[in-house]
Amino acid sequence: MKEHGTRLALVAQLADGQFHSGEALGQAIGISRAAISKHIKVLQSWGLDIFRVQGKGYSLVSKLDLLNCDKIQAQVKCPSLDLIPVIDSTNQYMLDRVGQLPRGAVCLAEYQEAGRGRRGRQWLSPFGSNLYLSMYWRLDAGMAAAMGLSLVVGVAIAEALQSLGADEVKVKWPNDLYYRDQKLAGILIEMTGQAGEAAHLVIGMGLNVAMREQEGTAIGQAWANLEQACSALPERNLLAATLIQRMQETLEHYEQVGLDGFVERWNRIDNYLDRPVKLLIGERVVEGVARGINSQGALLLETEQGITPYIGGEISLRGC
Structure with missing residues (x-):
């Protein structure tokens, strides 16, 4: 957690989307420039897009909107x-x-x-x-x-x-x-x-x-x-x-x-309502037209046999 604390402090410094030199970041957080470089690599592995420009320092691609x-x-x-x-x-x-x-x-x-x-x-x-x-x-x-x-x-x-x-x-x-x-x-x-x-x-x-x-x-x-x-x-x-x-x-x-x-x-907001879909239940595939849900939360699927409720499985658009 201590390492995370240092990394999160580094994120907070970079969150404004501006350039910060390794020296300035190290002074602000209390660690060496070499340590800053190592922590930057970890932050990049977390999905943060941080880049470095010679003579300017490190910056995020865009400003970060942190939760508070x-x-x-x-x-x-x-x-x-x-x-x-x-x-x-x-x-x-x-x-x-x-x-x-x-x-x-x-x-x-x-x-x-x-x-x-x-x-x-x-x-x-x-x-x-x-x-x-x-x-x-x-x-x-x-x-x-x-x-x-x-x-x-x-x-x-x-x-x-x-x-x-x-x-x-x-x-x-x-x-x-x-x-x-x-x-x-x-x-x-x-x-x-x-x-x-x-x-x-x-x-x-x-x-x-x-x-x-x-x-x-x-x-x-x-x-x-x-x-x-x-x-x-x-x-x-x-x-x-x-x-x-x-x-x-x-x-x-x-x-x-x-x-x-x-x-x-x-x-009212069903993405697949009245659209042709396929329902995957394990290895079984059922094709039909989605007709919404019933009061038990089952998917209503219309096929040639009529409308049948299904509790399990996953759906996608037919042909997808």
Whole structure:
């Protein structure tokens, strides 16, 4: 953590996007110029685009919009907000503290060393380019009441982004957000609890904000940034506060109305509604036309045999 402290201090110095000499950086942080060079290499491995010009020093390609707890808490009431710039996984951090957290507690990070997505996939998490957020929620109705919750959270996030000017953001069954048929964000909900008791949920979200093209080369599908979807990209602290507030409000509403109260809202912003798709369930492929979701959160797929609900699997546009 001490090394991270030095590196984060270096990031703070470079965040203005101006040139800083190795000597000036070393004096500001209290380390040698040689040590600055070594730390710069680590920051570059985190996904920060830092370059050096002889006689001028080091600079980021562009100014960095860093997260700040005070700025976020000035815009939203949050019972517990942890900002851990460098973390293995925000979801894992929350899971390790289930039972100690108040409902609505949030963890944010600038960089995840072991971010994860659905089905155990890695979630690419370059420093400061995106938004990595996890929220803890206690669901007193139990684990069965969590069915379809990723759909509810997807609606909450999409509507929040639309309120910030990203009018074309859509949801993709069961846990993604899309912009013009490209992945913008993913949702991962992890749950613990016993049958007949309250469910402890950790709701994780990774949102592409301003990730550079070279940072996303390892992503195995078409992806988009929020800056493409917005006429004016919102400041990241405002973005975080807006998402936290909308998630809190939506989860409270969900406890009152259940998934029934979200079917129409989902179908209104469903990226694949009334489009020909293929559904992958293990090795099986089902082709049909997507007709939204039902009150159990199942995908409704119309084939020659009629409309059939499906709970599991992944969908993509037919032919993709």
